[in-house]
Amino acid sequence: MGIQVVRKDPVRCLIPESAMDGMRVPGLLYADGRILSEVKDDPVLRQVANVACLPGITGYSFAMPDLHWGYGFPIGGVAAFSREGGIVSPGGVGYDISCGVRLHVSRLEEEEVSRVLPALLDALFSSVPCGVGSEGLTSLKGNRLDAVLKGGARWTAKNGFGEIADLDRIEHGGCLDGAEPEEVSQRAKERGKGQLGSLGSGNHFLEIQRVDEVFDPTLAQSFGLEPGGIAVMIHCGSRGLGHQVCDDHLRILARSVSRHGIAIPDRQLCCAPLDSGEGKAYLGAMQAAANFALANREAIGSRVREVFSRFFPGERLELLYDVSHNMALMERHTYNGKEGLYCVHRKGATRALPPGHPGLPQLFAKTGQPVIIPGSMGTASYVLAGAKGSTECFCSTCHGAGRVMSRSAALKSADAGSVAARLKEKGILVRAGDLRTLGEEAPEAYKDVDVVVDVVERAGLSRKVARLRPLAVIKG
Amino acid sequence: MPWRELEHPADIRLEIEAESLEELVEECARGFYWVSAGHSFDGSFYGNPGNISISAAPGDVEGLLVSWMNELLFNLETARQAFLPAEVVIDLTKGVLIVKGQWVPASGQGSRVKAVTYGGVEFSTTPRPRLRVIMDV
Numbered sequence: 001m002g003i004q005v006v007r008k009d010p011v012r013c014l015i016p017e018s019a020m021d022g023m024r025v026p027g028l029l030y031a032d033g034r035i036l037s038e039v040k041d042d043p044v045l046r047q048v049a050n051v052a053c054l055p056g057i058t059g060y061s062f063a064m065p066d067l068h069w070g071y072g073f074p075i076g077g078v079a080a081f082s083r084e085g086g087i088v089s090p091g092g093v094g095y096d097i098s099c100g101v102r103l104h105v106s107r108l109e110e111e112e113v114s115r116v117l118p119a120l121l122d123a124l125f126s127s128v129p130c131g132v133g134s135e136g137l138t139s140l141k142g143n144r145l146d147a148v149l150k151g152g153a154r155w156t157a158k159n160g161f162g163e164i165a166d167l168d169r170i171e172h173g174g175c176l177d178g179a180e181p182e183e184v185s186q187r188a189k190e191r192g193k194g195q196l197g198s199l200g201s202g203n204h205f206l207e208i209q210r211v212d213e214v215f216d217p218t219l220a221q222s223f224g225l226e227p228g229g230i231a232v233m234i235h236c237g238s239r240g241l242g243h244q245v246c247d248d249h250l251r252i253l254a255r256s257v258s259r260h261g262i263a264i265p266d267r268q269l270c271c272a273p274l275d276s277g278e279g280k281a282y283l284g285a286m287q288a289a290a291n292f293a294l295a296n297r298e299a300i301g302s303r304v305r306e307v308f309s310r311f312f313p314g315e316r317l318e319l320l321y322d323v324s325h326n327m328a329l330m331e332r333h334t335y336n337g338k339e340g341l342y343c344v345h346r347k348g349a350t351r352a353l354p355p356g357h358p359g360l361p362q363l364f365a366k367t368g369q370p371v372i373i374p375g376s377m378g379t380a381s382y383v384l385a386g387a388k389g390s391t392e393c394f395c396s397t398c399h400g401a402g403r404v405m406s407r408s409a410a411l412k413s414a415d416a417g418s419v420a421a422r423l424k425e426k427g428i429l430v431r432a433g434d435l436r437t438l439g440e441e442a443p444e445a446y447k448d449v450d451v452v453v454d455v456v457e458r459a460g461l462s463r464k465v466a467r468l469r470p471l472a473v474i475k476g
Numbered sequence: 477m478p479w480r481e482l483e484h485p486a487d488i489r490l491e492i493e494a495e496s497l498e499e500l501v502e503e504c505a506r507g508f509y510w511v512s513a514g515h516s517f518d519g520s521f522y523g524n525p526g527n528i529s530i531s532a533a534p535g536d537v538e539g540l541l542v543s544w545m546n547e548l549l550f551n552l553e554t555a556r557q558a559f560l561p562a563e564v565v566i567d568l569t570k571g572v573l574i575v576k577g578q579w580v581p582a583s584g585q586g587s588r589v590k591a592v593t594y595g596g597v598e599f600s601t602t603p604r605p606r607l608r609v610i611m612d613v
Contacts, residue, residue: 042485043596068485071595071610075486095591095612133553133586190554201588202613240553243591243612247546250594255533267538268595403485407613434588 003045005029005036011459015049015061022053022265028060028393030459034451035065038404047074050265054079055273056086058342059335062393064349065455066402066447070094072268075348078396080333081274083341087262088279089271090253090286092345094326095246097286098293099204099237100171101372102322103383104301105224106231106308108315110210113230113471116311121208121429121472123307128206128300130199130476131433136239137161137197137299145193149181152291153298153322161197162298163319168361170294170322171351176329179291180284184241185248188285192241192292197299201434203441204236204476205374206304209381209468216465219385222367223320225466232308232317233381233468234300235374236476237326238293245289249282274330274343283328290327297322320383321370325350325399331359333394344394352386352397352462371462373453376401376446377430377438377475378423381468382453389460397461398453401446410445411436423473432475441475479507488589488611489596493604497537498564500605501544501575505561508545509552511611512589513582517558523578528559530573538599540566540573541607545592551579553587588613 004019008028013036015027027048031039039045044067051073052061058080067076072091081087113120129135138161140148148155153174156162167174199206211229214220225231238245253270256278264270272279305317328345335342344351353360353369360369368386375381379401390397405413414422416438423430432438456462482489492507494500506516528547532539551557563576591612598608 070486071593071612091595095593131586132588133556187550191550200590202590240590244550247591251539251543254539254594266595267597268593406483406485407488408481409483 002041003049005040005045011455015045020049023049025052025057025060027052027063029063030065030455032451032455035455038447039067042069044069044074048077050269051077051079053265054081054087054089054269054271055262056081058082062396064398065452066348066398066400068402070347072266073345073347076398076402077347078345078349078393080342080344080394083274086274086343087271088274088283088328088343089269089345090246090249090282091268091270092347093246093286093328094347095243096237096326097242097245098290098324099326100293100297100322100324101233101235101374102297102301103320103372104232104304104317105229105320106315106317108230108312109228110230113208117429117472120311121431121474123310124206124304125431125474127303127307128199128474129197130474132201134198134200134433136195137303140193140196145189146181148196148295149184149288149291150179151175152294156295156298162302166298166319168363169319170298171324174294174298176287176290178284179288181288183281183285184245184288188241188244188248191244192239195239195241196296197303198239199236199300199476200239201437201476205377206474207233207470208472209233209470211466212380212469213467216463219367219465223370223383223465224318225383231468232304233372233374234297236297236300238289239296241292242289245285249285253278253282286328290324293324294322321372323350323372342394346396348399349396350399351395352390353395354386354388354390357395371397373398373449374400375449376443377441377473378426378428378443378470379449382449383465384453384462385465387460387463390462393461397456401449401452403445404447405445407440410442411439413444414442415439428470429472430475437475478503479510482608484610487613489608490611491606491608493606495604497566497605500607501541501564501573502561504541504545504607505548505559508548508589508592509558512549512552512587517560517580523560523580526559526577526579528575532571534571535568536571537568538597540571541599542592542594542597542609544573549587549589549592552582556582558582
């Protein structure tokens, strides 16, 4: 039987607590009519309700408009758990810990880049490792890997794979101080030691983009975005290391969850109290994996800069911002008038701090936090800014387009060759580490990112700043 | 084939069936390699003998099978080796799975699968042993 959904306003729907036994809070889904019609019979709504059953959940089990079926939590899920009585769950972070996106902006214009685009794309493709089994830019062993897990992008910047000036423009200053490398297993380290500086596979990508439309000229100018300007977007995460951390701790927590007296409706929602040994160990390991992801994106960004500098001597690719969309963090929020510490899980959702938020770096105190929203291959991506309404959902917003079609269905509708041909017709060049991925990641396999972004703006979670169109894509 | 892909919006959902639990363990390996590497390594014959041991809570068949496939994933990704099962011993009362077989080179192949998950995992025995599992790609 389906899960009951009640429309609250044009962009909000409620899943009442009565929809399923065990729900402690309602579900709140940000969706217009089109998005709701896409998910109303989908298992994802039960996942939203399942999350609402977890101890210590505060407010709602939130779902962003890009929601789709995930592992335990839905992709697009946000849930905050109070420090007292609350839990942490690897299923609320996902396997690709701190998967995220960054945007570099330039002063270059489309005409300059178009002249050399095929050669530039080839140079990037040969310089940034990508695809199944790809090895990174450097091999890290022993203490060096632990230093990355502890230092994140700070380590990368200090060791010649990045720039110190970037750190103010990376979430958490490029490093999560709660990282505990000793909580990361040797198996996870074995998987990660050769992967720093690599895109990986699946939906990860590197795109050369053009600023297609500016919605807020003042904000766009302060973010360095001008119509016709060129930017580079990088989407990737913590590679095999993050996946292994998730798997290791799922197994640990699956064994301890009943000991803590917690009933869970789905095995992938196994969790531990925030103040338990298992909970603290996961938080320490998860932050170490997040540091690996931050270091990874910084290293890739550095390599992209090197390639661009060969083609455009003297030009600099400034980092606008680097933000994760798979994380759980202890954050201070005022919710329903009560200030407190919450463990905010965002799985396929992005933190979106509004202007004036104390957690913002000075650079963005007046603008609000830049939010980078990657679209599907061949369609638009967006730059948003955190808005005041995001406090309703613990300062969160969407993370992308969200899939609507399975990989096998996408392959049936389009093979890699036809996808590449269609992109070429639209003037988009593409290179892929794994050709099969091209077919699976066809644009029609995803929701319309324009609709997703429209919903979060209408809901007041974030403001549209600019839309970017791809000129060239490297798929992992 | 004793396995087939089911609909899933983002990743790969696989249904694997066999006549016995021991055979299911073997088919899980073939199904995993089929998804992860694009073939099942059945034609490989020059391997080195080896054993893999997996443990889970007593009676936890799902835990054993998911851990088994994650073990194959780890070795495919880090050692570029595939494991061909030859003999399977399962003691569910102790939660132990021991598989004897051969390690074969995976020709530089990495793993397209990033994790075998517990999300929506389903094990049933009627009419015959069957596992439904989602692989993160």
